[in-house]
Amino acid sequence: MYLKRLEIQGFKSLADKTELYFNPGITAVVGPNGSGKSNISDAIRWVLGEQSAKILRGAKMEDVIFSGSDKRKPVGMAEVTLTLDNSTGIFPVEYSEVTVTRRVFRSGESEFFINKTPCRLKDIHELFMDTGIGKEGYSIIGQGKIDEILSSKSEDRRLIIEEAAGIVKYKNRKLQAVRKLEDTEQNMVRINDIIAELE
Numbered sequence: 001m002y003l004k005r006l007e008i009q010g011f012k013s014l015a016d017k018t019e020l021y022f023n024p025g026i027t028a029v030v031g032p033n034g035s036g037k038s039n040i041s042d043a044i045r046w047v048l049g050e051q052s053a054k055i056l057r058g059a060k061m062e063d064v065i066f067s068g069s070d071k072r073k074p075v076g077m078a079e080v081t082l083t084l085d086n087s088t089g090i091f092p093v094e095y096s097e098v099t100v101t102r103r104v105f106r107s108g109e110s111e112f113f114i115n116k117t118p119c120r121l122k123d124i125h126e127l128f129m130d131t132g133i134g135k136e137g138y139s140i141i142g143q144g145k146i147d148e149i150l151s152s153k154s155e156d157r158r159l160i161i162e163e164a165a166g167i168v169k170y171k172n173r174k175l176q177a178v179r180k181l182e183d184t185e186q187n188m189v190r191i192n193d194i195i196a197e198l199e
């Protein structure tokens, strides 16, 4: 599995449509300080579902939208599309490529797509769960991340191992099922109260 293509428009300093193609092997992005190298990895984090403006080095989510420069007016929308190879079938879709797209408007409204079909952020999180790619994955190692992992509590470190072992999806499903059971139990108590009142 590898990243094939990244399309960015209106995201941070990348106002114009920018397309990056990644071939198998190593790709290095080089450029002077402040030229936008980290903005590219921010775009990848963002399209994978990052919701923390702080992790994206901003104060609020709309800060990812190009805010203008000496020569250009601000734009109203940021859009990023990431294409991943799915020839090994790691993603549960029948296509050999998977594209995920995220848009945000100045109004704060967001849109998400998987293979051009509108979806929820939750669907994007689920798609990447247990692949190591998602926003909680270990495929993006930012500055200070290694230190953070080494010095983190053993329970926090376990989350990374669980993601690699592919059990996060099942843990999440179990949590949802337990919540449903609790709701159902509450409903049963209420129904029994009503029955007792009627009798």
Ligand code: ATP
Residues within 6 Å of the ligand: 011, 012, 013, 014, 031, 032, 033, 034, 035, 036, 037, 038, 039, 040, 063, 064, 065, 066, 067, 068
């Ligand atoms: P360094 O090598 O110093 O880490 P870099 O190449 O990684 O730098 P980035 O941090 O990716 O650079 O880019 C910083 C640039 O992006 C700054 O010039 C900043 O003004 C610009 N920038 C960030 N957010 C926006 C935005 N919303 N609109 C316009 N420009 C932005």
